[in-house]
Every structure is written in C-alpha cells, then in structure tokens.
Amino acid sequence: MKNWLRKHPEVRTIRVAAADLNGQPRGKRVPVRFADAVVENGTRFPMSVLNLDIWGEDIDDSPLVFESGDKDGILKPTERGFMPMPWLDSPSALLPIWMYRENGKPYEGDPRHALSSVVARYKKRGLTPVCAMELEFFLIDDSGKNLQVPLSPRSGKRRKAAEIMSIRALDSFDTFFTDLYDACEEMDIPADTAISESGLGQFEINLMHCDDALRAADDAWLFKMLLKGMARHHGFAASFMAKPYPEYSGNGLHTHFSVIDKDGDNVFSNDGPEGSDMLRHAVAGCLAAMRDCTLLFAPHANSYDRLIPESHAPNAICWAYENRTSAIRIPSGNPAARRIEHRVAGGDVNPYLMLAGILGAALIGIEDQMEPPKPITGNAYAIEDLPLLCETWEEAIDAFENSEMVARIFPKELIRNLVMTKRQEVHYMAELSPEEKTEIYLDTV
Numbered sequence: 001m002k003n004w005l006r007k008h009p010e011v012r013t014i015r016v017a018a019a020d021l022n023g024q025p026r027g028k029r030v031p032v033r034f035a036d037a038v039v040e041n042g043t044r045f046p047m048s049v050l051n052l053d054i055w056g057e058d059i060d061d062s063p064l065v066f067e068s069g070d071k072d073g074i075l076k077p078t079e080r081g082f083m084p085m086p087w088l089d090s091p092s093a094l095l096p097i098w099m100y101r102e103n104g105k106p107y108e109g110d111p112r113h114a115l116s117s118v119v120a121r122y123k124k125r126g127l128t129p130v131c132a133m134e135l136e137f138f139l140i141d142d143s144g145k146n147l148q149v150p151l152s153p154r155s156g157k158r159r160k161a162a163e164i165m166s167i168r169a170l171d172s173f174d175t176f177f178t179d180l181y182d183a184c185e186e187m188d189i190p191a192d193t194a195i196s197e198s199g200l201g202q203f204e205i206n207l208m209h210c211d212d213a214l215r216a217a218d219d220a221w222l223f224k225m226l227l228k229g230m231a232r233h234h235g236f237a238a239s240f241m242a243k244p245y246p247e248y249s250g251n252g253l254h255t256h257f258s259v260i261d262k263d264g265d266n267v268f269s270n271d272g273p274e275g276s277d278m279l280r281h282a283v284a285g286c287l288a289a290m291r292d293c294t295l296l297f298a299p300h301a302n303s304y305d306r307l308i309p310e311s312h313a314p315n316a317i318c319w320a321y322e323n324r325t326s327a328i329r330i331p332s333g334n335p336a337a338r339r340i341e342h343r344v345a346g347g348d349v350n351p352y353l354m355l356a357g358i359l360g361a362a363l364i365g366i367e368d369q370m371e372p373p374k375p376i377t378g379n380a381y382a383i384e385d386l387p388l389l390c391e392t393w394e395e396a397i398d399a400f401e402n403s404e405m406v407a408r409i410f411p412k413e414l415i416r417n418l419v420m421t422k423r424q425e426v427h428y429m430a431e432l433s434p435e436e437k438t439e440i441y442l443d444t445v
Contacts, residue, residue, distance in 0.1 A: 001039045001077060001081045001082055001095075002035075002036055002039055004081060004082040004093075005032065005035055005082060005093065008082075008084070008091070008093065010091040011032055011084075011091045011092060011093045012031070012032055012090055012091055012092065013029055013030065013031055013032055013090070013092050013093075014029075014030050014031075014032055014035050014038070014082070014092065014093045014094070014095055015027060015028070015029055015030075015085065015092065015093070015094050015095070016028050016030060016038055016043055016075065016077075016095045016097050017094060017095075017096060017097065018050060018075055018096070018097045018098055018099060018110065018112070019050075019110075019111055019112060019221055019350065019352055020049065020050045020051065020052055020111075021050065021051055021109070021111060021350065021353070021414075021417060021418050021421055022052075022053075022054055022299070022350060022421070022444070022445070023111075023221060023224070023349065023350035023351065023352070023353075023445070024052070024054075024056070024444060025225060026045075026049050026050065026052070027043075027045075027075070027097065028043060028045070030043075032093075035093075035095075038077070038095065039077060039095075042074045042075050042076040042077070042097070042100075043074075043075045043097065044072040044073065044074055044075065045072060045073070045075065046064070046070045046071065046072055046073070047064050047068075047070075047071060047072070047073040047099065047107060047109065048062060048064040048065050048070055050073075050099060050107070050109055050110055050111075050417075051064055051109055051417045051420075051421060052421075053421055053424050053425050053428070054300070054425055054440060054441075054444055054445075055428075055440065059417070059420050059421055059424055060424055061420075062417070062420055064109075064417070072102075073099040073100060073101060073102075073107050074099070074100045074101070074102065075097040075098065075099050075100075076097060076098065076100055077095055077096070077097055078096045078097060078098055078112070078214075078218070079214075080096045080215075080218055081095070082094070082095050083186070083187045083188065083222075084186045084187060085229070086179075086182070086183035086186055086187070086226070086229075086230070087183070087226060087229025087230045087232070087233045088229070094222075096218065096222075098110050098112045098113060099113070108411040108412075108413040108414055109411075109413050109414050109417045111350055111352035111353045111356070111414070112214065112217070112352050114352065114353065114356045114409075114410055114411065114414055115213060115214060115217055115352045115353075115355055115356040115359075116214055117356075117411075118213075118356045118359050118360045118363065118409065119213050119214060119359070121360075121363055122259070122359070122363060125366075126261055126262045127259050127260070127261060127267065128211055128259065128260050128261075129211075129213045129257050129258075129259050129359050130209055130210065130211045130257060130258045130259065130260055130266075130339075131209065131210060131213050131216040131217075131255060131256065131257045131355065131359075132206065132207060132208060132209035132210065132216065132255070132256045132257075133206075133207050133216065133219070133220050133253060133254065133255050133256070133351070134204055134205075134206045134207075134252075134253070134254040134255075134256075135204065135205055135206075135207070135220060135223060135224070135240070135251075135253050135347060136197055136199075136202060136203070136204045136240075136251040136252050136253065136347050137202070137203060137204075137205075137227060137238050137239060137240050137251055137347060138199060138200070138201050138202050138203075138238070138239050138241070138244055138245075138251065139173065139176075139201045139202075139203065139231060139236055139237070139238055140201060140236060140237045140238070140239055140244065140442070141158075141236050141237070142236075142237045142442060147244055147245065147438070147442075148160075148200075148201075149200055149201035150173075150201065150235070150236035152172035152173065153172075153173065153174075153175050153176070153234075154171065154172055154174065154175075155172065159172060159201070160200070161200070162197075162198050162199055162200055162202065162248060162249075163196050164196065164197065164198050165195050165196060166196045169196035169203075170194060170195070170196055170203075175234075176230070176231070176234050177194060179230060179233075179234070180226070180227065180230050183226055183230055184223070184226065187222060187226060189207065189219050189222055189223050189226065190207055190208035190210070190219060191205050191206075191207060191208075191223065192205070192206045192207065192208050193205070193206045194206075197249070198248070198249045198312060199245060199248040199249045199250070199251075200245055200248050202248070202249070202251070205223070207219050207220060207223065209256065211260065213355060213359060216355065217351040217352045217355045220253070220351035221350075221351050221352065224240055224351075228443065237442060237443065239251075239441075239442045239443070239445075240253075240346075240347035240348050240445055241302060241347070241348055241438070241441045241442055241445055242298070242300065242302050242303040242305065242306040242346035242347060242348045242441075242445075243302055243303075243305035243306045243346075244438065244441075244442065246305065249306075249311055249312045249313070250305065250306030250311065250313060250346060250347075251306070251346055251347030251348070252306075252312075252313060252343065252345065252346060252347060253345045253346060253347045253349055253351070253354070254341055254342065254343050254345070255341070255342045255345065255354070255355065255358055256331075256339050256340070256341050256342075257339060257340055257342070257358065257359065257362070258337070258338065258339040258340070259278070259282070259362075259366075266336060266337070266338060266339075267279075268282070268338045268339060268340070269335050269336055269337075269338040270335070270338075271335045271336075272335060273321070273332065273335065274321075275330060275338045276338075278366060279330070279338060279340065280371060280372055281365045281366045281368075281369055281370055281371070282340060282362035282363075282365050282366055283319050283328055283330075283340060283362075283365065283372045284365045284370035284371055284372035285361045285362045285363065285364045285365020285366065285368070285370055286319075286328055286340070286342060286358060286361045286362050286365065287317055287318075287319060287327075287328065287372055287373070288361065288364070288365065288370060288405060289357070289360075289361035289364065289403070289405040289406070289409075290317045290327060290344065290361070290389065291317060291387065291388070291389055291390060291399060292399045292400060292403035292405055292406050293357040293358075293361065293400065293403075293405075293406065294344075294389045294390035294395075294396040294399060294400070295390070295393075295396040295397055295399070295400040295418070295422065296345070296349065296350075296353050296354050296356075296357040296400070297344040297345040297346065297349060297354060297357075297389075298344075298345075298346055298389070298390075298393075298396060299348065299349055299350065299353075299422070300348050300393075300425075300441060300445060301393055301425070301426070301429045301437060301441075302348070302437060302438075302441050303346050303348055303393070304391070304392060304393055306346050307344075307346075307389060307391075309381045310381050312324075313343075313344075313346075314326060314327035314343055314344055314380065314389070315381075315388055315389055315391075316380050316381070316383070316386035316387065316388055316389075317386060317387040317388065317389060318373075318375075318376045318380055318383070318386050319372060319373075319375050319376070320375045320376045320377065320380070321375055323376070323377070323378075323380070324343070325379050325380035325381060326343070326375075326376060326380050327342070327343055327344050327380075327389075328340060328341065328342055328343065329341040329343055330375075340362070342358050344389065347445075348441065348445035353418075356409060356410065357406075357409060357410075360408070360409030360410070361405065361409065364405060364408055364409070393422070393426055394426060397419055397422045397423060397426070400415070400418070400419065401415065401419045
C-alpha cells in the first residue's frame with residue numbers, strides 16, 4: 001500500500017472510509033504525510049459511526065452511544081488498498097477500511113464483515129460464490145424546483161422521453177461516459193456494458209463477474225461513490241434512488257451469482273438448461289428468505305414506490321427460467337455458465353448487506369437441501385396467489401427483526417442496529433414532504 005503512494009507523489013491528501021449500514025462512506029481526511037501511520041496502525045472512530053441514520057445522526061437510545069461511552073473501534077485497511085479519486089479537483093487517494101474491536105475481533109455491526117462471514121461459510125464447504133452486478137441509475141438536473149434530464153453536452157437539448165437501449169441517448173452524454181470509464185480503469189472497477197434504460201435519463205452499467213464476493217461488493221460500493229462524484233464534476237447529479245420519477249420505472253440492482261467448487265467447476269451446472277440440484281436448493285433458500293430480507297433489498301421509504309406491479313420490478317416471490325417478471329431468473333445460455341439472477345434489490349441498497357443476504361439465503365438452501373416450488377411461466381404480475389414481498393417499510397423492518405433465517409445469516413448486533421436505524425428513519429421521514437424526502441435520498445443512496 002505504501003508503494004502506491006510512492007508511485008503517486010502528486011497525491012496530497014487521502015480519505016479513509018468505511019461503509020455504514022446505509023452504505024454511506026464514513027471516515028476522515030488525512031494529509032498524505034501521515035498515511036503510513038494509518039496503513040500500519042489503522043485509525044479510530046466511534047463504533048456508533050457505522051450505525052448512523054440516513055441524515056448522519058446518532059440513533060436514539062442506541063447502546064453504542066451514551067450507554068457504552070461511545071467507545072472507539074479500530075479501522076484497518078481492507079485488502080483493496082489505495083486508489084485515486086478522479087472526481088476531485090485536487091489529487092487525492094481513497095483507502096477503504098473496516099472496523100475491528102479493541103481485542104482484534106471483527107466488529108459485528110460492520111456490513112463488510114457480515115458479508116465476509118457468509119463467504120467464509122462457503123469456503124468451509126469448499127465453495128466460492130462468483131458474483132456480478134448490474135446497476136441502474138438516473139442522470140438528473142436537480143438545479144431547479146423539478147427534477148429533469150440534464151442538457152446534453154453535445155446538442156444542448158433535453159431528451160424528455162425514455163429511450164430503451166438507445167445509442168443516441170448514450171452518445172448524448174459521450175464525454176461523461178468516456179470520463180466515467182477512464183475513472184473506473186483508474187480505480188480498477190470492472191465496468192463493462194452501458195445501456196440506456198426505460199426511465200427518463202436512466203442508464204445501466206454492468207460490473208464484470210468476480211470470484212471474490214467481497215471485491216464484487218466493493219466494486220458496487222465504489223462505483224456508486226464514483227458515479228455520483230463524476231456526475232457532479234460534469235455539472236449534474238447521478239442517483240441510485242429507487243424511484244425519483246413516479247411515472248417511470250425505478251432503479252434496480254440485479255445480482256448474478258453462481259458457485260464454483262475447489263476444481264473451479266460451476267456446481268449450478270448439469271450440462272443442461274435446467275441446472276443442477278444445487279441450483280434448485282440455492283433458489284429455494286433465496287425464495288424462503290426473500291420476504292424476511294425485503295428490508296435489505298428495499299431499505300428506504302422511497303424503495304417501496306418501486307416495488308409495484310407492472311413496473312419492471314418484482315413484487316411476488318417466485319422464480320422462472322428466462323423470465324424478467326420473476327423475482328429470481330435463471331438466464332439461458334452456455335450451461336457451464338448457469339447462474340441465478342436475483343432481481344429484487346433497488347439501486348439504493350447497501351451492496352454488502354444485500355449480497356450477504358442473497359448469498360446467505362442461498363447457502364441455507366444448499367445446507368438444508370431445500371426444494372423450491374415449480375418455476376412459473378408467463379407474466380408473474382398476472383399470476384394470483386403468489387406470496388408477496390413486504391409491502392411497507394414498517395412491515396419489512398418487523399419481518400427482518402423476527403426472522404429465523406435472517407438470524408442464521410447476520411449477527412445479532414447488526415440485526416439490532418439496522419432495525420433501530422430504520423425505525424428512527426421511519427419516525428422522522430413521516431415529518432417530511434415528498435420533496436424533502438427526494439432531496440435527502442437523491443444524493444445519499
């Protein structure tokens with residue numbers, strides 16, 4: 001890590017940042033001459049900092065604050081190391097960190113440690129998840145009273161219609177996307193295909209698959225930070241808010257995953273289109289935990305505006321082969337690449353918690369050899385009597401808190417902290433107008 005800074009003498013300051021339960025980067029700005037001390041010894045800040053609400057406020061009555069004296073955790077660099085921050089004007093470097101207790105044990109309220117624990121359980125069985133994510137987002141001009149598409153740097157005009165997979169829409173922001181891809185290269189974020197989507201000024205970028213689930217979640221977390229920063233650098237906003245425009249589809253974050261064994265073989269493949277028994281068990285686990293994990297896939301008040309019928313977002317708990325109306329889709333193609341696509345999450349999620357929930361549920365299905373119901377055919381929105389995701393934020397919080405499956409995936413402290421956070425947000429969000437809610441979510445999530 002020190003060598004990276006030696007090779008980049010232009011860097012004047014560093015940021016050390018960890019993800020809190022909302023996926024917000026929390027940390028410090030440090031002059032570069034003190035960077036070696038951070039690498040060697042870590043840094044310290046209160047454990048409660050990873051358990052703030054969406055406004056960055058302490059959680060009322062949290063045992064992490066006054067009851068415990070607001071004690072420190074120790075933040076150590078992750079294996080990612082230093083990387084540039086191309087959206088800033090002055091040369092700066094980001095060092096991702098995660099939290100440990102004073103005794104050296106991982107802090108149970110850190111979302112990255114939650115994912116690491118799930119991955120370790122796969123490793124004990126000789127298995128490795130392979131993950132990829134598709135992130136949808138809106139480019140938005142938020143300078144006026146109403147949100148709208150930014151002016152195209154090429155034409156000076158606003159495209160006021162959705163344009164699915166339009167080359168013209170992509171080319172309208174060619175300079176921005178070129179700079180964005182260059183920045184992804186600098187940060188070693190594996191950004192692949194970009195397309196325009198069905199929302200107003202909406203796009204999607206796919207991140208390449210990775211056989212390190214922690215790195216895949218890092219990539220998504222860092223990409224969200226980078227995209228929002230680069231958009232502001234270009235004079236507009238980029239947002240992963242689940243539903244900024246009521247009349248258009250919202251932002252999803254679709255996760256593709258398979259599992260390989262010690263020999264590198266895909267255990268979801270049986271050389272046929274239907275996939276293996278292991279794939280069915282994993283699907284069954286995902287379905288069984290889906291309602292109780294709604295809070296991970298829809299963590300904010302605005303998230304539930306996206307999960308409505310006929311909106312390109314699933315609201316029913318079901319699976320299918322090559323069917324994008326289902327919550328879980330098994331894509332067609334080469335049997336050696338057989339995988340599961342989990343389509344529930346919005347773009348506003350914490351990638352670490354979301355991926356821990358998905359992979360943890362799939363592993364429970366594998367461990368318990370669970371069997372799923374029959375896959376559906378046709379339009380999932382038109383099929384009656386399918387079980388549903390939680391329909392309200394409050395219902396999702398209660399389901400998450402009381403779930404036996406959630407308790408098999410996450411430590412008690414993280415469950416408690418997240419539930420307290422969300423109940424506080426429910427209370428204060430009720431006092432805000434729709435415009436005020438949009439204002440807070442547009443930049444944060």
